[in-house]
Amino acid sequence: MLYHKNIPILYGLPALILVDQQVGGGKPPSIQCPDCLNSMKRTQPLLATARALDLPIIHLQEVHRRELIDFGRELDGQEGIHDVEGTAEAELFSLLQPLEGEFHMVKRRYSGFFATDLDLLLCTIGVQTVILTGQLTNVCVHYTAIDAHQYNYVVRVAEDCVAGSSPEAHQASLAAIEYHQYGAIRSSHELIKELSTRLPTPWRIPSHSTLLSSRWFMQPQNL
Template structure:
């Protein structure tokens, strides 16, 4: 059977884990420069809505009993995104709009044990614009799973933040090498406009 032709689909913007625990400077896992990308994400999501491009948010969430962290805490991560805390909430500047989709995830990848793939297929999406935090953890993990599921990946470099400057740069290099395209925000906007006009 011939593989599905996904070359004529459309794009979606995925905003990964822009939650207080990752964005606030006093959070348990603060991402370097996260506050600086907020205006870029505001512009990008606003444009996406204007163009009719789906905007999807992921929200990392862990039960207060801490039974769904897996091995994350074993490898040095601090407890984060516990249900019932402020840290789990998406920052006020990027609160999802009624037309947006929000997916809860328990692990790094937006695809793992979620219905993101099902949603994207239902929307006819073949290309993901990946933004958010952290470049070197959840963004990179989501990019890898997206590639394995045959989605094209674009990462606008002014719309992601990592757990350190070095890890951020290394993750962008890795994504650009084998997982997708790392573009400027301006070039991403061109791609979005082109997709909406197709």
């Protein structure tokens, strides 16, 4: 596939999003995803870079309630019962666990934006570019990418840090994302190099005192 590599990689503040990097990701019989484990391992250097640069990092985790009430129509197709609260397969992958200061968000559907506060969080932080990794390319990554696009974010997918239910489905979804944003599909190597070169201004989580002093009615100059 011809990708559009000469387009700038990053616009404004980037955030790294790990989509459903979970233990059971892709394990039969619930879900098929032959390359899941490898793609999770390949995500480590990119995550390390984002951490070194103090970028906002968001871990999405698909979890269905024990009562199975919230599967909706998710069992009407190829996927079996999966990611049930409290089961081992729902756990985040051991090598990609969130650290203090990183964000974690449970979701019930494919898109990370569906019935969650992801857009609210990104918007509050001031993120312009989302860098996506995780599983499955042709489900949660695809629909998180499209919603990010619909919400006006620049979308970048780390091609080697995502994995699909089949090589064909993986490629089709990458092509579908690239259709909407030329230059969206990148290797993690490219992304790491660009992030390191640009030396983005580190994003600092505001301190309590910063936050308090931003309360308008407490600012002496306003009184």
